[in-house]
Amino acid sequence: MSLTDHDLIARTLADDDRHAFSELVRRHQSAVRAFLRRLTCGQHALADDLAQETLLEAYRHLAKYRGPSGFDTWLLGIAYNRFRSARRRACETVEWTEQIADHAPTTSFTATEDLKQDLAQALMHLSSDEQAAIHLCFAEGLSHQQAADVLGSPLGTVKTHILRAKETLRVQLRAWAPHFSSKGQP
Amino acid sequence: MKPHSDDHSEHPSRPEDNWLDRALQDSASDYIADAGFTAQVMSFLPAPRRKFAWRRPALIGGATVLGCLLAFLLGGSPLTASLRHAFQWVAEESTRPIASSPFNALIITTLVFSGLVSWLALSKAAR
Numbered sequence: 597m598s599l600t601d602h603d604l605i606a607r608t609l610a611d612d613d614r615h616a617f618s619e620l621v622r623r624h625q626s627a628v629r630a631f632l633r634r635l636t637c638g639q640h641a642l643a644d645d646l647a648q649e650t651l652l653e654a655y656r657h658l659a660k661y662r663g664p665s666g667f668d669t670w671l672l673g674i675a676y677n678r679f680r681s682a683r684r685r686a687c688e689t690v691e692w693t694e695q696i697a698d699h700a701p702t703t704s705f706t707a708t709e710d711l712k713q714d715l716a717q718a719l720m721h722l723s724s725d726e727q728a729a730i731h732l733c734f735a736e737g738l739s740h741q742q743a744a745d746v747l748g749s750p751l752g753t754v755k756t757h758i759l760r761a762k763e764t765l766r767v768q769l770r771a772w773a774p775h776f777s778s779k780g781q782p
Numbered sequence: 783m784k785p786h787s788d789d790h791s792e793h794p795s796r797p798e799d800n801w802l803d804r805a806l807q808d809s810a811s812d813y814i815a816d817a818g819f820t821a822q823v824m825s826f827l828p829a830p831r832r833k834f835a836w837r838r839p840a841l842i843g844g845a846t847v848l849g850c851l852l853a854f855l856l857g858g859s860p861l862t863a864s865l866r867h868a869f870q871w872v873a874e875e876s877t878r879p880i881a882s883s884p885f886n887a888l889i890i891t892t893l894v895f896s897g898l899v900s901w902l903a904l905s906k907a908a909r
Contacts, residue, residue: 618824625823626814633814644819651823715805734803735810765802773801 601667609658617658621651624668627736628675634731635679637720646682650675665745669738673746676728683724711772718768726761729754843900850892 599607599616601623607616628650632643653674654661661670719727725747732743733754744754766773853862873891 612830614824614827614830617827618820621820621823622816625816625819629814629819630810647819648823648826652826655827711805712809715809719809730806734806762802765806769802769805772805 602663605658605661605667608655617655620667624671625651627668628671631672631728631731631736632675632679634719634735635676635724635727638716642682646678647675650678653678665742669742669746672732672736673748676747679724711769714769714772715765718765721768722761722764723757725749726757726764729757730761733758839900839903842903843896846899846903847892847896850896 599619601620604613604616604620607613608620625647629643629647632646632650633640636643636646650671654671661667665673719730722730728747729743732738732746733740738746740754740758741751744751747754749757853866869891877890
């Protein structure tokens with residue numbers, strides 16, 4: 597029987613059990629890295645550095661974790677704070693924008709792949725708060741309330757981010773709308 | 783990708799937005815293979831904390847003090863008696879300026895000696 601996250605956390609806290617913590621890292625690394633890759637617009641190296649910082653911070657502050665929100669939600673919250681700190685350090689400078697532009701996907705294959713590429717590019721035009729809200733609610737499947745917990749924002753703000761983001765995406769991807777309204781599925 | 787939450791019903795999408803919702807859900811990344819990431823994170827963790835790190839120096843220091851006292855009090859053989867006399871002589875000579883009696887001299891010397899051994903044990907344990 598596999599141990600729950602709470603069991604592993606308890607073992608890590610009680611005995612400084614490194615195997616338990618490594619299992620936690622192994623379980624959640626994909627979600628954390630994917631979230632940060634989204635926020636950094638596909639800069640894998642930067643995202644992985646931030647993910648590493650996130651997990652080290654989680655280890656240091658594991659005793660502060662309170663169960664109800666879920667460990668993955670707690671981790672994503674730390675990841676988002678790490679991302680914001682990194683962005684603040686970069687001061688949202690030209691370099692940051694240029695790095696993001698350099699990593700924009702360029703190749704396309706099929707209609708579905710084309711949509712994915714266009715969507716990825718359109719997502720880059722959103723603010724990082726909007727990107728985070730969209731990723732958490734659609735890709736990670738979190739509820740609006742959980743996303744609000746992760747982002748440390750009021751529920752209403754998260755809903756506004758999602759509405760605005762979808763409005764922007766709808767405009768950016770308007771060429772795709774007739775394609776899907778006629779075919780139904782991508 | 784995790785099961786999608788029903789919470790989006792809080793903001794029901796317009797029917798013409800269904801394709802956008804689906805596209806956003808499909809945009810979730812595939813599982814990212816670990817590829818050594820976990821090992822790298824683990825290598826950056828601080829050194830494991832040692833449980834009961836105080837035990838060893840305390841045992842060494844305590845045993846040293848006890849051994850000194852027992853040797854001093856119970857030593858009856860010619861060898862221990864001569865060692866005791868030698869220790870007493872060293873103690874009296876080295877503490878003559880500050881000790882008022884030979885007994886005080888022995889106590890001071892024993893404490894200094896025990897302290898020195900304990901300090902050595904503690905510094906070794908700290909390393």
